[in-house]
Amino acid sequence: MIPSILKDKKTLFNRLWPTLIWLALWQILAMVLDSEIILASPVAVIKKLSQLAITLPFWKSIYFSVIRITIGFLSAVFIGTLLSILSFKSKTIRLFLEPFMKAISSIPVASFIILVLLWVSSSNLNVIISFLIVLPIIYTNVLEGIFETDYNLVEMATVFRFTKWKKIRYIYFSQVLPYFSSAFKISLGLAWKSGIAAEVIAIPMGSIGESLYQSKVYLETANLFAWTLSIVLVSMILEKIFLFLLSLFERRLEK
Helix, strand or coil, X not given: CHHHXXXXXXXXXXXXXXXXXXXXXXXXXXXXXCCCCXXXXXXXXXXXXXXXXXXXXXXHHHHHHHHHHHHHHHHHHHHHHHHHHHHHHCHHHHHHHHHHHHHHHHCCHHHHHHHHHCCCXXXXXXXXXXXXXXXXXXXXXXXXXXXXXXXXXXXXXXXXXXXXXXXXXXXXXXXXXXHHHHHHHHHHHXXXXXXXXXXXXXXXXXXXXXXXXXXXXXXXXXXXXXXXXXXXXXXXXXXXXXXXHHHHHHHHHHC
16 A cells, blocks of 8 residues: 555656746746746746636636537547448548548648638637548548458457447457547547637637637737646646546446
8 A cells, every 4th residue: 555655656746846847947937037028927827827717708718619629529530430430331432531531631720720711600610620630530540440450350250140239349349449549539639729729810709719819919928828728727627538438438348
């Protein structure tokens, strides 16, 4: 028991000391520059964030962005997985989707944002952008996972007369899941970053992106850093929640 506690403390210390050093360097640099407009200190940023956190507009902005980006992300996960299955079943569908997926993967995010803004309202832009960024990642990885499935196992399941559902659950799911998990983890952060970037360019009312833009326009550096810190914190919380749900799904499949 005691070694376990000591190990946990050591792990916590190893995670904390680099952060503390960077915060100290940030504070020193802010003191040297001595200008809140150029660089706000960590103390000023945390103070500003604590002030924002007790206001209703702050939480409304968080809700606005989180809901829309999550919808885009989950839609891309579902549709990307579905399209990868259809592409595996049909070579025609796979060839048809290939140039589209390659184009989405190649076009810069900023270009996407400006193009899509011509067709959709600014309030829904983050949904579309997060969807488009995540879609090819999920599609490509899941499709690769299906093609990499060990077909000796599939043939064995056929010999032992597995039902279609048992084949999917015990063979395809177990073989594809590592590819899906990897794509899920990578695209989660990208969905959040691209969604916020879309908001900064489109400036939808009541979004995190709008608050970032307003902070930049009025040279409220502490406010800008506070909103950036809130983005990081929300991103970390969302990542923990989604990865926890993914781990529950994986455990359920293993039973």
